[in-house]
Amino acid sequence: MHEWALAEAVIVAARQEAKKQNIKQITKVQVKIGELQQIDLDVFKFALENIQKIYDDLPLDENIIDLEVESNILKCKVCGKEWELQDLTHLKEDESEAIHFIPETAHAFMRCPGCGTPDFEIVKGRGVWIQSIEGVL
């Protein structure tokens, strides 16, 4: 369950930021999840629920974590073509799983559909990111 490690990162980062900002109670954490990483949202929510129980000094209810899946955009550095990887199912299982663990491994398995180069960038929809934290001071 690799989602556990990323869920733990969200909980720990939110708590650290809340302490830094003197937030006594966190009321909302907006988390973006990049489509490329193919996070299993049920597994991720289960991990959030269980990890937050470990930290009782600054309780963080999983219900206040707002998860939003961000669609992906890739852009070629050579010809400038932008594209969205809409369907990862055409990849082999191990390729898809590699991208799940480390989205940048897409460079090993994909090429720009315009010019064929591996020299592209992941503009959007890469992985887990905390967009904002709200709370009561």
Added chain:
Amino acid sequence: MDPRLSVIDRRLEKIENIIAVSGGKGGIGKSIVAAASALILAKNGHRVGLLDLDFCGPCAHVILGTDKLYPEEEKGIIPPKVNGISFMSIISFTAGCPWALRGSEVSNAITELLAITQWGMLDYLFVDMPPGLGDPALDAIRLIKRMKYLLIATPSKVTLDVMKKELQVLEELNMRIIGILENMKRKENESLSSKLDGLKVSFLGSLDYDPHLEEAIGNVPELLKTGFARQLHEAVEKFI
């Protein structure tokens, strides 16, 4: 905010010693020194890990003679064991394909790997560093805060010059330097130590050029029997 940065220290907290094997130039033997040092310490009963951080030219797996590496998934990923070493390399994910990508994406991949890898308890983690002082090296300095540096240099003026520049940067950044190890020494009466005047770092010794080493690459039992490994064993005893 990147949440991954908040857990990297936790992933590394049960590791006693983190040793970066570096030296600036490519081809000076960083990977073989990192891999063989890890093997020597593992054989002596220590809990050892090896992280190949040269993402664009990984080769520690070639030295260890393996390309089938599947990490186990457990609250992250657990490095597979190879010859008693917990070994993590990007080749576990790239399926033998070449991996061409730019610095910012290498940074993201390094951050991801460090955030999700559960090393557990180790006495030593050797980090096989990429050449140069670009994004990967700076990311390693930024993210793996307890690293101590073992610098490799050959008798070549070129590698020595590059190594000194890396040393200067590491000293500016207050990184801990274990010392300098000479690799591929060819002339018996000419040591690199004589060329290190003015540097405030330990000289750990010399490893002779071993013409039989190449034949042992990929064969761990044979590798550990080489003259290179015997000399490295003596050097390792000095810095652990």
